[in-house]
Amino acid sequence: MVNQDQIAVNALRMLGVDMISRAKSGHPGITLGAAPIAYTLFEKVMQFNPADPAWFNRDRFVLSAGYGSALLYALLHLNEFQLSLDDLKAFRQLGSKTPGHPETGWTPGVDASTGPLGQGIGMAVGMAMAERHLAALYNRPGYSLIDHHTYALVGDGDLMEGVSQEAINLAGNYQLGKLIVLHDANHISLDGPLSDASCENQAQRFCAAGWDYLEVEAGDTNLLGIEQAIKKAQTTAKPTLIAVQTTLGYGSPLAGDHRVHGAPLNTTDREALAKFLDWPGQPFEIPATVRQTFAEAVAKKQASYEKWQHLFAKYQRRFPQAARELTQATLAINGVQSNYQPGExxxxxxxxxxxxxxxxxxxxxxxxxxxxxxxxxxxxxxxxxxxxxxxxxxxxxxxxxxxxxxxxxxxxxxxxxxxxxxxxxxxxxxxxxxxxxxxxxxxxxxxxxxxxxxxxxxxxxxxxxxxxxxxxxxxxxxxxxxxxxxxxxxxxxxxxxxxxxxxxxxxxxxxxxxxxVLNETIEAPIERGGYILAEAKKQIPDGILLAAGSEVHLALAAKRELMKDNIDVRVVSMPCQNRFDEQPLAYREQILPSQIENRVAIEMGASQAWDKYVGLKGKILGVDRFGLSGDGTELTKAYGFTIEKIVATVRELP
Amino acid sequence: MVNQDQIAVNALRMLGVDMISRAKSGHPGITLGAAPIAYTLFEKVMQFNPADPAWFNRDRFVLSAGYGSALLYALLHLNEFQLSLDDLKAFRQLGSKTPGHPETGWTPGVDASTGPLGQGIGMAVGMAMAERHLAALYNRPGYSLIDHHTYALVGDGDLMEGVSQEAINLAGNYQLGKLIVLHDANHISLDGPLSDASCENQAQRFCAAGWDYLEVEAGDTNLLGIEQAIKKAQTTAKPTLIAVQTTLGYGSPLAGDHRVHGAPLNTTDREALAKFLDWPGQPFEIPATVRQTFAEAVAKKQASYEKWQHLFAKYQRRFPQAARELTQATLAINGVQSNYQPGExxxxxxxxxxxxxxxxxxxxxxxxxxxxxxxxxxxxxxxxxxxxxxxxxxxxxxxxxxxxxxxxxxxxxxxxxxxxxxxxxxxxxxxxxxxxxxxxxxxxxxxxxxxxxxxxxxxxxxxxxxxxxxxxxxxxxxxxxxxxxxxxxxxxxxxxxxxxxxxxxxxxxxxxxxxxVLNETIEAPIERGGYILAEAKKQIPDGILLAAGSEVHLALAAKRELMKDNIDVRVVSMPCQNRFDEQPLAYREQILPSQIENRVAIEMGASQAWDKYVGLKGKILGVDRFGLSGDGTELTKAYGFTIEKIVATVRELP
Missing domain, CATH: 3.40.50.970 (Thiamin diphosphate (ThDP)-binding fold, Pyr/PP domains)
Known part of the structure; x- marks a missing residue:
């Protein structure tokens, strides 16, 4: 192994640890333990372009173990993504580009927001599904447009979450061979040794789900072993879990102790770590040779990026419709309409x-x-x-x-x-x-x-x-x-x-x-969230009925019934409350004028959602207890969802 | 195998199917497929007493595949639980003892409410943990008071849910040898063949988690095989999964077809089924010999029940405190208090x-x-x-x-x-x-x-x-x-x-x-949900501040600040909204008088929860967007949780 690689790994370790110390918050354990995995992936394996982090055919990377954010940011910085040393110094500070857990769309180079455990591996499975599906749909002979790997780095915690089991079963069943998951296997969880909580045989578990399983010993230093395992995994038709044996908090005096997971190293421990890694510099000082190592790795990736761009330009000319489909941000809506007639x-x-x-x-x-x-x-x-x-x-x-x-x-x-x-x-x-x-x-x-x-x-x-x-x-x-x-x-x-x-x-x-199917909904302005479905005859209605979903037609029928007694109400359909709440005050006031306090909301669901519209003087016909087993129509009647009950409720208002 | 057993199994099948047909709703597939498993468990293996369904040392049974409710009810009826033939005929009807999915506390003999898949096996794991823990804590030499098995019947769906993986890992790690899970392995899921969605090797999966795995072939008729597998599982130190190969909808023309999962058999198919099972009678007609078979099985269980009651009576005399602990419905609260001083x-x-x-x-x-x-x-x-x-x-x-x-x-x-x-x-x-x-x-x-x-x-x-x-x-x-x-x-x-x-x-x-720590909370009547923490001086306060949790002390400070300007508000602490909502109107009116509409609620959470208390004229200082990464104190200030902001908000009110 080239020594420069090991030095670069240590640079990542120190940079991450120093970010955490400066922030007085973060997770040094994984930063020290998983740096060799992250380094090998980014420098020896993955294709990406820091100048175009959204490159469509880049290899995807999901840090499922989102608490390793410092490691990821250090890696992105050294790989020349738009993340400065000052950004790293602002780790976990309000408004910085380097929040506590990775956030996609906010930090360049972050492919998924992670932190809630287990979901990262699930998202990686989705990405690999997308790659497989789109390749089958959109690649053309001579145009291998979609052809990349998806990598995820998971911790022991990710693999305990049930959702990881669901995800690996999907990946196994679809034989997502281009999905490679690296397991930072340090055998420590937050509350202590993993063995307190788990005796699971991961090799057996993943094989049971149709995966290949590889193991890398001595992962703290065995960069070549990691690289070889990934390259081997790339050749098989099944998804692969690579368990890399690492040491939580490698190199620090607390190495292998669960206390190094989530608290910054103190000054003494930081010193001991620097000594162990033979790291001479000050915090955030990066040797020029290290920058050089990363720069060379990044430079090597440029060719494949440019080749792809060239290919895509040709593809766009040759298959313009397909290219459009692949790149448009929204879906076409031509032909999306109801063909049902009012009254059906x-x-x-x-x-x-x-x-x-x-x-x-x-x-x-x-x-x-x-x-x-x-x-x-x-x-x-x-x-x-x-x-x-x-x-x-x-x-x-x-x-x-x-x-x-x-x-x-x-x-x-x-x-x-x-x-x-x-x-x-x-x-x-x-x-x-x-x-x-x-x-x-x-x-x-x-x-x-x-x-x-x-x-x-x-x-x-x-x-x-x-x-x-x-x-x-x-x-x-x-x-x-x-x-x-x-x-x-x-x-x-x-x-x-x-x-x-x-x-x-x-x-x-x-x-x-x-x-x-109602007449009144034909031109429903649903993007406004709520609208007047049926207006009162009076200038100022005697009240307002609000409803959503299956209760709207009841409200409409109740309005007709009330009219017989000259109670003249407006009916508001509210299919999307949050969109309504986002409307300008004037619109909301037009639909629900403050002066009309006689309001009844009707929905077969918890009333909490309607309090904001009916106020202290209104009423809600909701469901604030659990349901029952029985005929649906009987049940809804028993729970008070009838025209009669709505009418009676309106009558009770002042 | 004794032929009477097979006839009894068929009785269960026909009874279940006829319940479903009468209800025009239910799941015949599992009823026909898993009847041999359920029968063997209840008649050949489990200890219980239908006259005392809550017997503390009974074997527990969780129908994790809750859609098999008809089968369970038929079984409970024939085992002489308090569930009449009329109850069975009222399957899935409003108010009946036989709701769509099993409900514990409602139907005698149902040990857990099930239906949401995967949770049943999780609850069974909990029961087995309880058995193991309580036995270790409360059994005494000569008093094997707690000593029973826990059984669960799971379907393919249960085993796909991620929570089942979490549950089996717990059971494996704790070596819950008295947990035995029977898998109704019919290889069909609702949307089609299981293989569309899964290629998982369950044997390998369970062994990976520290379980034993047994398989029973030809489970539709192989009662002896099922019984032998269960008895074998009882002897091992590990939890056991027994995969019983069954046929969904066994005996019906739709056997093995996913369409028999969730829709009643039509008349023709019911006839074909009766013919296949050689079943002569009318719907809900139960041959006397069948009743006899079940009665004999139940009678045999009486001895162990009585022996235990005798043992427990002795235990109560000898270890009265332990017996009390095991049987009391609530927890003692002596010594449960705060030892912190106001101001800390x-x-x-x-x-x-x-x-x-x-x-x-x-x-x-x-x-x-x-x-x-x-x-x-x-x-x-x-x-x-x-x-x-x-x-x-x-x-x-x-x-x-x-x-x-x-x-x-x-x-x-x-x-x-x-x-x-x-x-x-x-x-x-x-x-x-x-x-x-x-x-x-x-x-x-x-x-x-x-x-x-x-x-x-x-x-x-x-x-x-x-x-x-x-x-x-x-x-x-x-x-x-x-x-x-x-x-x-x-x-x-x-x-x-x-x-x-x-x-x-x-x-x-x-x-x-x-x-x-506040002075005002020392006698907090928390069971009332909300209470006046600090009263206004005026008879009718100028307004009400409502808060919960970490915002209560801010509200209190804001009150003092407002008082400097002669704005005299009441502060209401609302630690438990639902308890407050359950109070008599008079109490609620006392705390939040209708006439006082100047109200401000303060909580670092979605405002939706407070709409009901502030009404259309009040204000809520809530959080209706996601948080950010940064120093907690800075962040809460940035989100408006300061005394100044509360004061300003009150001032804005009319």
């Missing part, structure tokens, strides 16, 4: 199914699947076939009963770019993938999540299958569109809106039961 | 740590652990040692980075009874175990969940580690106490309340940062 009854999950096909027809790069509920969610694409190891061009992904793994993979697909992915399950099981929706929202990623069977109207399957609090709980999440359309018209409008959304995920919530 | 600063996670020790000291049956964050959550018990395979009496469980698996195990421990369990992680990672909190709430189980690091004040770790919407989202969940104490006094009060809570889970939310 159709479940919004069914209406959504047709819009889904329309989107797929207009956008060959659109694909996705379900967590083993495609037939219930109505999310199977009628054309496009199945995505399998043998047919990677297929558009329907059978994610299995793996909601969370699915959601992380969808995020990975959308992070990869080039395609756009959706995934579905029952709304109630959105609880299983909630953490991935949050990460999508944080990453400003336009992942489309679909939750069908959206209320107690689910009926016979009972309370475990009936969402109650899910709507409110997702509406509380920042940067997420929660869309609950009232009928087929609003559903089509929702799909058009989701297709055009660039920087946030959507959760489309659909009904199991049939709902009447 | 202490993080509520630290204050909680001391209360946790106090509860543990007063209650030997109290135990729990953390998802690899014990040192950060401050939830390690200082006495009691570690729960390991070698020291099952230990009270600290290292759950590893397995939040969801931990939560399901906690539920299992509390379902088991005899002990009471808590578990902790960062509040932000409560997203990972949310589905288990929901199930605890549904089951009315007093599981104690602890989420520390409760706001953006987490600081440097950044937005992935900073909860924002979690408080609102859990407050929207029915039957859950979300408790966010303001200081050490309210934290101690919270622990006393949680100790006394019988029928709902609690989520205790604690701060990372130090908070001042």
């Amino acid at each position: 009854w159709v479940a919004t999950r069914q209406a959504s199914a047709e819009n889904l096909q329309q989107v797929a027809s207009a956008n060959p790069q659109f694909w996705g699947g379900a967590a083993d509920l495609a037939s219930s969610n109505k999310t199977k694409l009628t054309t496009g076939g199945h995505f399998t190891a043998a047919t990677p061009q297929g558009k329907n992904v059978s994610f299995g009963v793996r909601e969370f793994g699915m959601a992380t993979a969808l995020n990975g697909i959308n992070l990869h770019g080039g395609g756009r992915a959706f995934g579905s399950t029952f709304l109630v099981f959105s609880d299983y993938f909630r953490a991935a929706v949050r990460l999508a929202a944080l990453m400003k990623l336009p992942t489309i999540f679909i939750g069908s069977h959206d209320s107690i109207a689910v009926g016979e399957d009972g309370p475990t299958h009936e969402p109650v609090e899910q709507l409110a709980s997702f509406r509380a999440m920042p940067n997420l569109d929660v869309i609950r359309p009232a009928d087929a018209n609003e559903t089509a409008a929702a799909w058009r809106m989701m297709a055009k959304t660039k920087h946030r995920p959507s959760l489309l919530v659909t009904s199991r039961q049939a709902l009447p | 600063w202490v993080a509520t996670r630290q204050a909680s740590a001391e209360n946790l020790q106090q509860v543990a000291s007063a209650n030997p049956q109290f135990w729990g652990g953390a998802a690899d964050l014990a040192s950060s959550n401050k939830t390690k018990l200082t006495t009691g040692g570690h729960f390991t395979a070698a020291t099952p009496q230990g009270k600290n469980v290292s759950f590893g980075v397995r939040e969801f698996g931990m939560a399901t195990a906690l539920n299992g421990i509390n379902l088991h009874g005899g002990g009471r369990a808590f578990g902790s992680t960062f509040l932000v990672f409560s997203d990972y175990f949310r589905a288990a909190v929901r199930l605890a709430a549904l089951m009315k189980l007093p599981t104690i969940f602890i989420g520390s690091h409760d706001s953006i004040a987490v600081g440097e770790d950044g937005p992935t580690h900073e909860p924002v919407e979690q408080l609102a989202s859990f407050r929207a969940m029915p039957n859950l106490d979300v408790i966010r104490p303001a200081d050490a006094n309210e934290t101690a009060a919270a622990w006393r309340m949680m100790a006394k809570t019988k029928h709902r889970p609690s989520l205790l939310v604690t701060s990372r940062q130090a908070l001042p």
Whole structure:
């Protein structure tokens, strides 16, 4: 091994540790332990261009062990990404380019936001799925446009998370041979030795899931071993886990002790480390020879980048439509519309199914699947076939009963770019993938999540299958569109809106039961979140009924009933609260004038979501207890979702 | 094999299928496929007493594949539990004893509510942990009081869920030899053949996790094979997975087809099935010989039940204190108090740590652990040692980075009874175990969940580690106490309340940062949810400040500041919103009089949770965007959580 490499690794170690000490916060353990893995990957293996960090065919890298952020930033800096030494010195400070955990879209060179364990490997699986799928769809003879590897660095914690199991099963089943996961195997977890919590045989586990498994001994110094293992992994048809035996906090007096995981080294320990690594300089001092080592590695990558750019330019000329599909930020919406007539009854999950096909027809790069509920969610694409190891061009992904793994993979697909992915399950099981929706929202990623069977109207399957609090709980999440359309018209409008959304995920919530298609929704301005569905005759209405989803038609019927008694109310449909809340005050005031305090909100879900609109003097017909098992129609009646009850509630207002 | 057994199995099949047909809803596939497993377990293996379904030392059974409810109900009926033929005929009807998925506490003989996949096996692991732990703690020479097996029946879907991986790793690591899981291996999932979604080698997977693996061929008829496998599994020190090869929808024309999973058989198919099984009778007609078969099996179990009752009576006399601990429904609270003085600063996670020790000291049956964050959550018990395979009496469980698996195990421990369990992680990672909190709430189980690091004040770790919407989202969940104490006094009060809570889970939310101990909280009536912390001087206050947790002391300081300008406000501390909402109107009106509309709520979390208290005319200082990475104090200031900002906000009110 060339000594310069070892020195460069030590530079990473010291730089990372010094960043952490200066910040008085961070994780030296992995910085010292995993530096050889990170270095080998970036300098000896991966293709990228620091001047164009979004290069479409770059190798992807996910630091699933997100607490290793200092290591990653040090690496990006030395690889000449737009991250200065001053940025490193501002590690973990408010507004800096170097936040506590990696954030994609904020720090150049960071391919995924990580920190919540297990999700990084899931996103890497998604990226590798995207690579495989897009290559099958878009490469042409002589145009190997999409052809790169996906790497992830995981810690013991990542591999304990259940979502990692879901992810590795997906990768194994799809034989994602270009996915290579490096395991920083230091056998220490935060609370102590890993053996306190685990006796798992990872080799057996990964082989069981259809992976290859390689091990590198003495990973603290064995750079060549790491490189050889990665190169071997590149040759096989299966995804590969490479377990690199490392020492947490290598070189520091606390090496191998769980206390070095999450607290800065003190001055004495820093000194001892520098001595051990034979590191002469001051903090943040980088020897010119080290800069030279990295610069040479980066320079070598330039040729493949330029070759690809040349290839892509030719591809664009030869296949302009395909090139457009691969590069457009949003989805086309031509043909996305409801073909149902007012008065027909159709479940919004069914209406959504047709819009889904329309989107797929207009956008060959659109694909996705379900967590083993495609037939219930109505999310199977009628054309496009199945995505399998043998047919990677297929558009329907059978994610299995793996909601969370699915959601992380969808995020990975959308992070990869080039395609756009959706995934579905029952709304109630959105609880299983909630953490991935949050990460999508944080990453400003336009992942489309679909939750069908959206209320107690689910009926016979009972309370475990009936969402109650899910709507409110997702509406509380920042940067997420929660869309609950009232009928087929609003559903089509929702799909058009989701297709055009660039920087946030959507959760489309659909009904199991049939709902009447309304006249009033035909031109639904859904991007405004809420709108006047049916106006009162009076200048100043006697009250306002607010509703979303399956309760909108009830509100409309209640309005008619109230009119018989000369109670003249406005009906507001509110399919997307957060979009409404983002409207200018004037619009909100127009829809919900402050002076009208007689307000009733109606939704089969937790009332918490409606408090802001009805105020102290209004009423909410919501569901603030769990559901029951029984006929859906009976159940909704028993819970008070009837025209009579709405009318009576309005009458009770002053 | 005795032919009577086969006939009895067919009786179960037909009864289940007829229940489903009558309900026009349900899952015939597993009913037909897994009947031999269920029958063998209940009649040939398990110890229970239908007249005393809560018998403490009964073998536990968890139908993790909860969609097999019809099979379970048929089984319970024939085993003479309090479930009549009319109850079976009312399958899935509103108010019946036979809801769509099994519900514990509602149907006699149902040990866990199931339906959300993967959680059943997790709860079974918890039950087996409880058995092992309590046996080590409470059995005495000659008094093998706690000595039973835990069985679970899982489907392919359960095993795809990531939580099952977390659960099997716990079971393997603790060598829960008395846990036996039967896998209804029919290789079909809802969307089609299992192979579309999985290529996993379960034998290798379970062995990797420290389990034994057995396989039974021809499980549709091979009752003896199933029985022998279970008996073999009972003899080993490791938990065992028994894969029983079955046919989904066995005997029906749709056998082996995914369409038989979730839709009733039509009349023709029902006829064909009856013919195949040589079943002569009408729906719900049960041959006397079949009743006889079950009655004999049940009768045989009586002796062990009576023997145990006798043993327990003696135990109670000899070890009255131990017997009390094992049987009391709530926890003792003697000594549970804050020892901090007003004016001291202490993080509520630290204050909680001391209360946790106090509860543990007063209650030997109290135990729990953390998802690899014990040192950060401050939830390690200082006495009691570690729960390991070698020291099952230990009270600290290292759950590893397995939040969801931990939560399901906690539920299992509390379902088991005899002990009471808590578990902790960062509040932000409560997203990972949310589905288990929901199930605890549904089951009315007093599981104690602890989420520390409760706001953006987490600081440097950044937005992935900073909860924002979690408080609102859990407050929207029915039957859950979300408790966010303001200081050490309210934290101690919270622990006393949680100790006394019988029928709902609690989520205790604690701060990372130090908070001042207040004078005003010393007698905090926390069970009322909210109370007047500091009263205005005026009869009718000029306004009300509402706050919870780390913002309460800010509200108090703002009140003093406002008083300098003769703005005389009341401060309400609201540590537990749902408890407040449950108070009589008169109390709520006393705390928050309708006439006072000048209200400001202050909490570093999604404002949605406070809308109901401030109304249209009040203001909320909340956090409706994600956090940032930086110094916690700087960050909270940047987000507007300062006395000045509160004062200014009050001034803006009319």
